[in-house]
Amino acid sequence: MSGLLQDLVARHAARQPEATAVVHEKNRVSYGDLEAASNRLARRLREAGVRPGDRVCFLAPKSTLPLIWMLGILKAGAIHVPLDPASPAARLQKIIDACEPRLVLTPDEPFTDGDSDAPLEPAARPEDPAHILFTSGSTGVPKGVVITHASVMAFVEWGLAHFGLDATDRVSGYTPLHFDLSTYDIFGAYAAGAELHLVPPETALLPHRLARFIREARLTQWFSVPSVLNYMAKADAVAHGDFPSLRRIMWCGEVLPTPALIHWMRRVPHARFTNLYGPTEATIASSYHDVAACPESPAAHIPIGRACGGEELLLVDGELCIGGAGLSPGYWRDPAKTAEAFVPHPRRAGKRIYRTGDLGRMRPDGLFELVGRADTQIKSRGYRIELGEIEAALGTLPGLRESAVVAIPTDGFEQWLICCAYVPLPGTAPAPAALRAALARLVPGYMLPARWQQHAALPRNANGKVDRPRLKQEFQECQQASLTS
Amino acid sequence: MPASIIDELNALFEEALHIEVPGPHTDLIDSGLLDSLQLVQLLLQIEERMGTRIPLDEVDLEDLRSIGRLADLIGQRT
Numbered sequence: 001m002s003g004l005l006q007d008l009v010a011r012h013a014a015r016q017p018e019a020t021a022v023v024h025e026k027n028r029v030s031y032g033d034l035e036a037a038s039n040r041l042a043r044r045l046r047e048a049g050v051r052p053g054d055r056v057c058f059l060a061p062k063s064t065l066p067l068i069w070m071l072g073i074l075k076a077g078a079i080h081v082p083l084d085p086a087s088p089a090a091r092l093q094k095i096i097d098a099c100e101p102r103l104v105l106t107p108d109e110p111f112t113d114g115d116s117d118a119p120l121e122p123a124a125r126p127e128d129p130a131h132i133l134f135t136s137g138s139t140g141v142p143k144g145v146v147i148t149h150a151s152v153m154a155f156v157e158w159g160l161a162h163f164g165l166d167a168t169d170r171v172s173g174y175t176p177l178h179f180d181l182s183t184y185d186i187f188g189a190y191a192a193g194a195e196l197h198l199v200p201p202e203t204a205l206l207p208h209r210l211a212r213f214i215r216e217a218r219l220t221q222w223f224s225v226p227s228v229l230n231y232m233a234k235a236d237a238v239a240h241g242d243f244p245s246l247r248r249i250m251w252c253g254e255v256l257p258t259p260a261l262i263h264w265m266r267r268v269p270h271a272r273f274t275n276l277y278g279p280t281e282a283t284i285a286s287s288y289h290d291v292a293a294c295p296e297s298p299a300a301h302i303p304i305g306r307a308c309g310g311e312e313l314l315l316v317d318g319e320l321c322i323g324g325a326g327l328s329p330g331y332w333r334d335p336a337k338t339a340e341a342f343v344p345h346p347r348r349a350g351k352r353i354y355r356t357g358d359l360g361r362m363r364p365d366g367l368f369e370l371v372g373r374a375d376t377q378i379k380s381r382g383y384r385i386e387l388g389e390i391e392a393a394l395g396t397l398p399g400l401r402e403s404a405v406v407a408i409p410t411d412g413f414e415q416w417l418i419c420c421a422y423v424p425l426p427g428t429a430p431a432p433a434a435l436r437a438a439l440a441r442l443v444p445g446y447m448l449p450a451r452w453q454q455h456a457a458l459p460r461n462a463n464g465k466v467d468r469p470r471l472k473q474e475f476q477e478c479q480q481a482s483l484t485s
Numbered sequence: 486m487p488a489s490i491i492d493e494l495n496a497l498f499e500e501a502l503h504i505e506v507p508g509p510h511t512d513l514i515d516s517g518l519l520d521s522l523q524l525v526q527l528l529l530q531i532e533e534r535m536g537t538r539i540p541l542d543e544v545d546l547e548d549l550r551s552i553g554r555l556a557d558l559i560g561q562r563t
Contacts, residue, residue, distance in 0.1 A: 086517050202514060202546060204521065205514065205519070205520070205521050205524055205546060206524075206541065206544065206546055207541065207542075208541070208542045209546070231521055231525075235541050235542065236542070237542065381520075381521075381522065412522075412525075431499070432503040433498070433499040433500075433503045433504060433505045434505060435503075436503045436504065436505070437504075437505040445517055445518075445520055446520070449503075450503070450522070450526075452503055
């Protein structure tokens with residue numbers, strides 16, 4: 001074994017070639033077929049000039065095809081870069097420009113027509129990058145987080161042992177492929193020889209339909225951002241004793257509101273519930289907390305727990321920092337941002353830590369808790385959003401003199417409401433719907449403000465900076481007025 | 486498709502959801518115009534402004550695909 005992610009599939013393809021690896025709607029791909037198809041692809045990519053270390057982007061709706069691409073790209077020794085099919089073209093262009101791919105695979109040019117199933121010799125080492133995932137950047141340019149084979153493998157091995165995943169498991173594939181949590185769905189399933197059930201994005205629009213999906217696929221594991229669990233709880237989509245096959249429910253990416261957790265733990269008492277925490281920069285998750293008993297109070301605070309195997313959690317001046325096996329080598333071709341976020345370990349010479357920007361504290365029992373954010377990054381429906389990226393995009397729209405974006409907390413399942421205060425250029429009166437439509441060509445849907453307020457001038461503080469706390473307060477007052485009206 | 490309901494829905498999308506919908510047949514789901522957050526808002530606004538309750542657990546996604554389909558659904562329920 002070379003310690004590369006593609007080995008996980010090869011191992012099961014040799015042992016149980018007929019076993020199902022991936023299910024998407026009516027489509028099933030076995031381990032044997034996945035292995036053969038990705039070998040063919042790797043050879044085609046080599047013929048097309050793809051060399052070890054090259055980037056290969058892919059753009060397709062969630063299906064079995066991008067999973068074959070992902071594996072074939074790795075087998076060619078290249079780095080895969082999943083593109084979000086729901087993202088506007090202008091933003092995808094920025095990502096493509098940044099990573100300079102040798103190829104961009106699409107369903108029109110899938111490169112799946114190779115004729116030899118024989119595997120190539122491994123062309124990468126475990127410490128080489130496997131993929132680059134782009135996240136929101138505060139200056140308007142998405143940041144590429146480079147993740148190595150070894151980092152993913154370390155989390156997968158910990159996850160397998162901790163959760164007891166095996167070949168009888170049927171795991172959810174809810175998370176889009178350009179988002180880091182999907183890495184565990186995919187490679188965790190492959191490592192166990194389990195079935196990965198891709199959740200069609202449409203299914204997730206309606207909570208009852210999603211519940212039916214979990215029931216009919218007889219999923220044993222659910223892993224997603226908390227907003228989905230919250231959405232299903234609020235819609236009362238889960239019956240008492242529902243999902244009899246479901247053994248574990250894990251969430252990551254933001255805080256699951258405790259009332260939703262209580263709801264789930266009462267409805268699905270036979271499952272194990274685990275809160276995972278960790279940013280993309282430290283690969284999938286860095287800490288875990290198994291919720292042992294249903295919280296008694298809806299006000300109870302659920303800790304992020306303790307470090308996963310091979311990882312380290314530490315506090316530096318109140319900021320949560322992460323060290324260990326999951327640490328990314330840094331941001332793609334951005335040494336300045338890398339040096340800012342990845343700093344020397346305060347106690348271990350030669351080691352690094354990643355500064356998460358999350359504020360935390362340690363409880364007397366040794367478990368870590370989240371307290372808040374040190375900057376203007378928010379999580380909405382699990383998406384990491386830099387408000388600065390939205391402001392930067394707004395700044396390019398004609399018709400606006402200035403604008404400011406703030407986020408206010410809500411008790412809805414989305415957790416944060418993005419609000420935009422704007423000042424039109426003299427003589428113009430752009431409608432919020434028109435601004436939203438123009439902005440939608442620059443940033444993904446989850447970044448679009450839900451509330452818009454036109455101002456004659458933005459409020460400023462004594463230093464001449466936009467008074468964001470005051471804007472927040474104004475939006476909050478509007479929100480309360482609309483809820484009570 | 487009842488024209489007055491379509492006008493009302495267009496106004497609702499524009500004013501309450503701040504979404505410009507190109508036409509009554511535009512696919513709201515495939516185009517990415519509606520996500521789960523907006524879908525909940527939409528049903529809430531239809532109930533508030535038009536007095537038609539569409540329970541989330543009874544709705545068929547196909548009925549929400551376009552403003553035209555939605556207008557048909559609301560027409561049937563009122």
